[in-house]
Amino acid sequence: MAFWIFMTAMELLLPLIMIVIGYLFRKKPPKEINDLAGYRTTMSMKNKDTWEFAHHHCGKVWQMVGCCMLVPSFIAMLAVFGKGTDTVGNFGTLVIIVQTIILIGSIIPTEIALRKHFDKEGKPLQL
Helix, strand or coil, rough: HHHHHHHHHHHHHHCCCCCCCHHHHHHHCCCCCCCCCCCCCCCCCCCCCCCCCCHHHHHHHHHHHHHHHHHHHHHHHHCCCCCCCHHHHHHHHHHHHHHHHHHCCCCHHHHHHHHEEECCCCCCCCC
């Protein structure tokens, strides 16, 4: 039971982190373009405008995705409630892998939005 509680807490950690960091990206993105913290892709680091746009957009995506993953992650762990530690551990690892794939996939909508709003040099497109 203690291991199940531990694994369930770990399952909820990534969605909660996405919600919190998403909020921070939207409200207080890193002030300067840097190589250590923030949403760092080639397109987002072109200039201050792309940097701020990417953080705001990614923040919205992460908050939405984090909220959408929270409940299903908990429900998934209910499927192995009372099972052995090997079953809980293996299933929990699978859930974390799926969450990580979703996290990485959340880059795609932000990059698409950047390309819809900025040209390859990072200049705003005339809409």
